[in-house]
Amino acid sequence: PTVKGEKPRVVVLGTGWAGSRLMKDLDTTGYDVVCVSPRNHMVFTPLLASTCVGTLEFRSVAEPLARIQPAVSRSPGSYFLLARCTAVDPDAHTIDCETVTEGEKDTLKPWKFKVSYDKLVFGCGAEASTFGIRGVTEHATFLREVHDAQEIRRKLLLNLMLSDVPGISEGEKRRLLHCVVVGGGPTGVEFSGELSDFIIRDVKERYSHVKDYVHVTLIEANEILSSFDVRLRQYAINQLVKSGVRLVRGIVKDVQPDKLILDNGEEVPYGLLVWSTGVGASSFVKSLPFPKSHGGRIGVDEWLRVPSVPDVFAVGDCCGFLESTGKEVLPALAQVIS
Numbered sequence: 001p002t003v004k005g006e007k008p009r010v011v012v013l014g015t016g017w018a019g020s021r022l023m024k025d026l027d028t029t030g031y032d033v034v035c036v037s038p039r040n041h042m043v044f045t046p047l048l049a050s051t052c053v054g055t056l057e058f059r060s061v062a063e064p065l066a067r068i069q070p071a072v073s074r075s076p077g078s079y080f081l082l083a084r085c086t087a088v089d090p091d092a093h094t095i096d097c098e099t100v101t102e103g104e105k106d107t108l109k110p111w112k113f114k115v116s117y118d119k120l121v122f123g124c125g126a127e128a129s130t131f132g133i134r135g136v137t138e139h140a141t142f143l144r145e146v147h148d149a150q151e152i153r154r155k156l157l158l159n160l161m162l163s164d165v166p167g168i169s170e171g172e173k174r175r176l177l178h179c180v181v182v183g184g185g186p187t188g189v190e191f192s193g194e195l196s197d198f199i200i201r202d203v204k205e206r207y208s209h210v211k212d213y214v215h216v217t218l219i220e221a222n223e224i225l226s227s228f229d230v231r232l233r234q235y236a237i238n239q240l241v242k243s244g245v246r247l248v249r250g251i252v253k254d255v256q257p258d259k260l261i262l263d264n265g266e267e268v269p270y271g272l273l274v275w276s277t278g279v280g281a282s283s284f285v286k287s288l289p290f291p292k293s294h295g296g297r298i299g300v301d302e303w304l305r306v307p308s309v310p311d312v313f314a315v316g317d318c319c320g321f322l323e324s325t326g327k328e329v330l331p332a333l334a335q336v337i338s
Contacts, residue, residue: 007032007077008118011095013085015042015065017334018316019123023069032077033069034115037124038084038100040065043146046334049191052143052152053198062146081115085124088288090309093117119311122298126279126317135255140275143187152274159271160203163210175258176271177213182252182260183276184220185227189236191274192218196243217246217268227331285318293320294329301325 002009009032012019019035020042026033041062050056071078087096095117099110128144130136141155142148159176162168168176179195181188195216204211218224218240224247225233240247250262259269281296290306291299297320298306304319306312320329 002032002116002118009034009077009116010119010121011036011115011117012121012123013037013095014123014125014316014318015039016123016125016316017042017045018125019121020063020065020068022121022123022315023065023072026069028069028071028075028078031119032075033071034079034081034117035065035069035072036081036083036085036095036097036115037065038082039145040080040082041146042068043144045144046190048143048146048149049187049194051146051149052156052191053194053202054153055194055197058146058150083113085284086112088120088312090312093120093311095120117311119313122285122306122312122314122318123316124282124284124318126285127282128275129278129280130275131277133252133255135257135260136252136275139255139257140182140273142275143191152272155272160207160210160214163213164207173210173213174215175269177210177215178268178270179214179216179272179274180219180260180268180270181216181274181276182219183278184218184222184224185276185278186225187276188218188220188274189225189240191276192216192240192245193243196240196245200243215246216244217248219248219250219252219262219268221249221251279317281318291322293322295320297329302327 011034012023013036015037023033023035041064044061047056047061051058051061065080066073072080083097083099085095086098093116094114096112096114098112101108101110128142141152163173163176181192199214203214225236250264252260253263254261259267261267285298286296291308293299298314298318299322300314300319301307302325304313304315306314321327
């Protein structure tokens with residue numbers, strides 16, 4: 001921890017909705033802010049689906065942390081560290097970190113370091129739920145970060161161009177241009193709608209040779225938008241069907257490089273697979289030696305404090321109220337954080 005006479009240091013893990021909102025409102029005249037995160041910006045996730053098909057540009061949905069909290073790039077004791085927290089020592093008031101360099105060629109190898117804190121705030125969010133289904137991590141694309149949206153756009157355009165090359169079979173052309181979305185929640189439904197609009201408005205004009213081969217399938221185990229009012233749910237279903245999206249009720253049992261297999265044995269070939277079946281506690285959060293709430297989240301009291309350790313707090317999707325508070329665990333939504 002900082003020595004007497006220095007400003008107390010608040011270490012924030014994460015630049016999501018919760019972490020960014022906290023840093024935005026933090027009084028930097030009384031505290032130094034150190035943010036540790038694998039990304040240096042906040043992503044406006046509700047609009048991420050629109051960037052996949054070019055309705056919006058990627059820069060429109062990403063806000064640099066230095067704009068949200070200018071102190072991290074100006075104040076002498078405040079920093080942004082491009083790293084990932086790997087362990088916490090509450091007794092010593094330190095965290096272990098490792099730099100993030102994956103995906104970069106000819107760069108420094110990751111190295112480890114420690115950061116001391118006076119107050120520690122976990123805002124490291126959640127990770128996509130795969131339910132342990134084989135092949136999901138290797139073959140599916142998630143839609144949680146800007147680089148996910150970039151990968152979806154790249155793969156979508158690549159498949160459109162490859163399908164026009166002479167020598168490709170009819171079956172392979174249909175597979176390449178079959179976009180499958182797994183998960184009928186808000187993200188899956190919104191992305192399916194954006195994709196169908198893209199097919200109707202752009203693909204039919206620019207790729208007229210293959211326009212009849214492009215299809216979108218939305219797979220959901222239960223009801224589409226199950227947490228919404230039945231009227232909104234029915235409206236969404238009507239709009240999706242009207243725009244050409246095929247709705248399939250089923251459970252994915254296995255994901256292979258070019259097809260997925262449902263619980264009834266049906267094989268669904270795909271060229272692009274987007275996985276949006278909700279989120280759960282990350283492996284890092286589950287490994288922390290703190291009390292846990294429902295789903296493996298960090299347990300907090302009504303003041304968002306971790307009761308078992310001093311000077312440690314948690315906000316956002318990575319935490320939930322302990323049963324002793326008598327409060328329900330709130331959903332992983334931006335409205336809860338705001």
